[in-house]
Amino acid sequence: MTIRPLIAGNWKMNGLAASLGEVHALREAQAAPACDVLICPPATLIGAMVAAVQGHPMMVGAQDCHAAESGAHTGDLSAEMIADAGGSAVIVGHSERRADHGEDDAAVKAKAEAALRAGLIAIVCIGETEEERDAGRALDVVLGQLAASLPAGATAENTVIAYEPVWAIGTGRVPEIADIAQMHDALRDDLKDRLSDGASVRLLYGGSMKPGNAAEILAVENVNGGLIGGASLKAADFGAIIAAA
Ligand code: 13P
Numbered sequence: 001m002t003i004r005p006l007i008a009g010n011w012k013m014n015g016l017a018a019s020l021g022e023v024h025a026l027r028e029a030q031a032a033p034a035c036d037v038l039i040c041p042p043a044t045l046i047g048a049m050v051a052a053v054q055g056h057p058m059m060v061g062a063q064d065c066h067a068a069e070s071g072a073h074t075g076d077l078s079a080e081m082i083a084d085a086g087g088s089a090v091i092v093g094h095s096e097r098r099a100d101h102g103e104d105d106a107a108v109k110a111k112a113e114a115a116l117r118a119g120l121i122a123i124v125c126i127g128e129t130e131e132e133r134d135a136g137r138a139l140d141v142v143l144g145q146l147a148a149s150l151p152a153g154a155t156a157e158n159t160v161i162a163y164e165p166v167w168a169i170g171t172g173r174v175p176e177i178a179d180i181a182q183m184h185d186a187l188r189d190d191l192k193d194r195l196s197d198g199a200s201v202r203l204l205y206g207g208s209m210k211p212g213n214a215a216e217i218l219a220v221e222n223v224n225g226g227l228i229g230g231a232s233l234k235a236a237d238f239g240a241i242i243a244a245a
Contacts, residue, residue, distance in 0.1 A: 005035040005218065005245045006160060006202050006225035008123065009232025010063060010091060015041050020052050025235035027056045035225065035245040039232065040091055043077055050086030061089035061120070064097055067110035069117070079111075079118035089121035091227075093149055095166045105148030112151035116158050123160045123227070124149055125206070130167035138165070138179075139186055146190060156200035161187060162227040168207025170229060177220060180205055184222035211240035218245050 011019075023039065030037070040061040041049050049060045066076035082090055092115060093108030103111075108124065115122035126145035128138040142163065151159060163183055168174050175183075184203050191198030205217050206227030217223060225245060231237040 003200055003202055003224045006038060006204060007033075007035050007238075007242050007245050008038040008061070008089075008091075008160075008162075008204065008225065008227045009040065009238055010094070010206075010227055010229050011039065011041045011045075011233060012063070012096070012229060013042060014233055015045055017045070017048065019233070020045065020048055022233065022235040022238075023049060023052045023058075026239055027053060027058060029235060029239045030058075030242050031056075033057065033242050033245075035242060037242055038089055039238075040089070043082075046082065046085045046087055059088040061087050061091065061123070063091050063094065065090045065092065065111055065114055065118075065120075067107070067114045069114070079114040079120050083118045083120055087120060089123055089160075090115045091123045091125060091162075093125045093145075095125060095127055095164060095169065099166075105145055108149040109151055112149065112159070113153070116151055116153050121158055121160060122151055122154075123162055123204070124151070125162045125164055125227070127164040127166050127169075127207070130165075133165065133167065139183065142183060143186060143190055146187060147194075150194065154195060154201075156195070156197040156202070160202045160204060160225075161191070162204040162206050163187060164206035164227060170208070172208050174208050174213060174217070177216060180217060180223065181220045184220060188222045209241065211237055211244070214241040214244040 065079040092111040112122040202224040
C-alpha cells in the first residue's frame with residue numbers, strides 16, 4: 001500500500017514575523033511537493049503563515065491545544081481557534097510539553113479528541129527516554145503511550161502518530177535504522193489491531209532528522225514521513241528533506 005508521506009516542521013518557540021521569509025523561499029523551491037507538507041509555527045505566526053502559503057499545498061498547524069472548546073483558560077488556545085485561524089493540524093503530546101507542562105497520556109488523548117472535534121488532523125507524539133531504552137523498555141513504553149493517547153474516532157485521515165525518541169530530539173543523535181524499523185513495525189501492528197484503517201495511518205519519525213539522514217530514515221518500511229524541529233527552520237534544510245521524501 002502506498003501512503004502519501006507527510007513532512008511536518010515543528011518550529012517550537014522559534015520564529016518572528018521576519019521568519020516568514022523562509023516560508024516564501026520554501027514555496028518557491030518546492031512548488032509541487034511529492035508529499036504532504038506542514039509547518040507548525042508558534043501561535044503568533046499561524047495567521048500570517050496561512051496567508052503566506054495561500055495557493056500552495058503546504059499546510060499550517062499549531063503545536064498544542066487545550067481540550068476544551070472555549071472558557072476560562074488564560075493563555076491557552078482551543079482547537080476550534082486553530083481551525084478558525086486557517087490551521088489544518090495540531091501537534092499534541094510532544095515530549096517537551098509532557099516534560100515542561102506535566103501532560104500525561106490522558107491529557108494528550110483529550111487534546112487529540114479536541115483536534116478531531118474541530119476538524120483538525122491530530123499529530124500524537126510518543127517516544128521513550130534514554131533511561132527507558134537502556135532498560136530495554138522502549139517498546140513497552142511507546143506502545144503504552146499509543147494505547148492511552150490514541151483519540152476515540154481516530155482514522156488514517158484525521159490522526160498521525162509521531163515516534164520521537166526523547167533522547168534523539170535536538171541532540172544530533174538518531175537511533176539505529178534497525179531500531180527505528182522495529183518500533184515502526186510494532187506501531188503498525190498495533191494500529192492494525194486497533195483501527196479498521198490502521199494499515200494507512202501515517203507514522204512519522206522525529207528526532208534530529210536532517211538533510212543528511214532523511215533519505216535513509218524515510219526509506220524504512222512503516223516510516224511515512226518526519227516531524228522535524230531544528231532543520232525545519234531553514235527553507236534550504238526543510239526543502240532538502242521534502243525532496244528526500
Ligand atoms: P529536532 O529535529 O530539532 O531534533 O526536533 C525534533 C522534534 O522534537 C520535532 O517535534
